[in-house]
Amino acid sequence: MLLDDILVHNQKFVEDKEYAQYETDKFPSRKAVILTCMDARLLELLPKALNLKNGDAKMIQNAGAMLVDTSDSAMKSILVAIHALKGEEVFVIGHKDCGMHHLHGTDLLEQIGRQGGDVETYLRQSSSEDIANTWFDGFNSVEESVASSASLIANHPLLPKQVPVHALVIDPATGELTVVKNGYEKTN
Numbered sequence: 001m002l003l004d005d006i007l008v009h010n011q012k013f014v015e016d017k018e019y020a021q022y023e024t025d026k027f028p029s030r031k032a033v034i035l036t037c038m039d040a041r042l043l044e045l046l047p048k049a050l051n052l053k054n055g056d057a058k059m060i061q062n063a064g065a066m067l068v069d070t071s072d073s074a075m076k077s078i079l080v081a082i083h084a085l086k087g088e089e090v091f092v093i094g095h096k097d098c099g100m101h102h103l104h105g106t107d108l109l110e111q112i113g114r115q116g117g118d119v120e121t122y123l124r125q126s127s128s129e130d131i132a133n134t135w136f137d138g139f140n141s142v143e144e145s146v147a148s149s150a151s152l153i154a155n156h157p158l159l160p161k162q163v164p165v166h167a168l169v170i171d172p173a174t175g176e177l178t179v180v181k182n183g184y185e186k187t188n
């Protein structure tokens, strides 16, 4: 069982003081706030590819590194990171071959229904059918998605104007970054 494996390892990890190499505080040393995808391939690769060590950045992860609504919990996390935790620079990092690429909310809802999810109750409890049906929607272009998320973040009334918001795409195989929007260049 995975939990048992984790707990056995964890006990030894603490006993052997393996944590010592990761000691830091809650403020990000390099003042970076990163919104990226929850993709498992990025777990170790992304920090290594960006030369980020433990304590260097605030990491916010969700499905697709997407922010489609400024009341989204990712937006709240970014604002907390900036205002309460000394973050100074935001990076939205999507990736190639993302599970949210071409994902249609209605298709996933159908699948959830087939797998025993109570879609009827979900739809009934939603504020509108439209919102309910598009809730799981992904994107058709990762570049457009990160640019749009970065733009929503940059234009949020509570985000200080001097905070740069960058949009990037990472290759989950090689770690190579492509800049979609350089936040130092204020265009909007």
Ligand SMILES: [Zn+2]
Pocket (backbone or CB within 6 Å): 037, 038, 039, 063, 064, 065, 095, 097, 098, 099, 100
């Ligand atoms: Zn992804």
